[in-house]
Amino acid sequence: MRRGKGMKFVGDSRIPANKTRNVPKDYSEYPGRTEAFWPNFLIREWLTGSVFLIGFLILVAAHPSPLEQQADPTNASYIPLPDWYFLFIYQILKYQFAGGDYIVIGALVMPGLAFGALLLAPFLDRAPGRNVSKRPIATSLMLLGTAVTIWLTYESVSAVDYQQRSEQYLVDVEAQETEVEIDTEAAGYAAYESSCMQCHGEQLQGSGNNPSLLATEKSVEEIKDIAVNGIGSMPADMFGGSEEELQQLAEFIKQTAEANGGGGSGGGDSGGGSH
Structure with a gap:
């Protein structure tokens, strides 16, 4: 038998004769029950997510979240919010x-x-x-x-009141950025450190509901009276030292306020905040 004569070529039914494009199946026979993942479902979900993201970004840009106070371990009156x-x-x-x-x-x-x-x-x-x-x-x-x-x-x-909390935050930041000269060797500093620093800050700048002592217009005697009897939401008997220490404390607060430009209208009630 001659070479090639009588040989037959049989096609494999598993391989299509004509190549077809990768076209999704026709789901028109099953309306509302299923659909092609690509491109129908994926494009619709992508468009929905894009519209939501753009709307969310516009909302954030138009109404930014209010700033809160910086973490201050000495401020016991600040109420954090999630x-x-x-x-x-x-x-x-x-x-x-x-x-x-x-x-x-x-x-x-x-x-x-x-x-x-x-x-x-x-x-x-x-x-x-x-x-x-x-x-x-x-x-x-x-x-x-x-x-x-x-x-x-x-x-x-x-x-x-987020507006009040935001304004107080700006006041606290401004006070922290201001360079304050504190004489830690003064006689009344130790009394201030033990009795007042936890509410009014290391630099008398105040924090939260506790006002700054740097702008006080109170006299030494008035400061002594506030330390003993309280004022506003500040309770009485916050100071437990001797009369001499009380005098030193009041003089220290007054001298520090004067040395740092005190006497403005912002601190009329020194010690008026809650402890």
């Missing part, structure tokens, strides 16, 4: 059965049940459709969680 996305949990802790003796319920049990319900929603509602009207359990839990979060956040924000 970031805005945790304010709803912060608000829960203010209620009677979610704070104080029931702090475990407010901090762990209630948030755990809420987030646990959201995690279980896909398993409780296994309807095949994607229409929200056909997913009553998942839709109800999501709407309820969103509404409660927004309401608790609003309640927390409305109870705080």
Whole structure:
């Protein structure tokens, strides 16, 4: 037999004769039930995320978050607040059965049940459709969680004067940036360090609700009276030293204020803040 004569070539049915482009399957026979991941689903999700991100960036640029005070371990009156996305949990802790003796319920049990319900929603509602009207359990839990979060956040924000906190922050920063000459060798410095520094700062600049002592217009006798009897929200008997130490303390505050340009209108109530 001659070479090649009688040989037959058989095609493999697993290999298509004509190459086809990578085109997604036609899902028109199943309307509303499924779709191609690329490009239909992916492009729609990408566009949705882009619109949300642009809107969020515009909101942040138009309404920046208010600045808070810098961390100050000597300021016992400052009340820190969590970031805005945790304010709803912060608000829960203010209620009677979610704070104080029931702090475990407010901090762990209630948030755990809420987030646990959201995690279980896909398993409780296994309807095949994607229409929200056909997913009553998942839709109800999501709407309820969103509404409660927004309401608790609003309640927390409305109870705080962020404008005042922001202005106080700027005052504290300005005071910290000002060079203050403190005579640590003065006779009254030790009394100030033990009795007043924790509320009025290392440089008498004040902090939080405690005013600066650098701009006081009070006399030495008035400062002594405030240290003993208090003023405003400052309680009495904050100073527990001797009469001589009290005199040295008052003279130290007055001399320090005068040496640093004191006597302005901003410190009329020296020691008027809460301790």
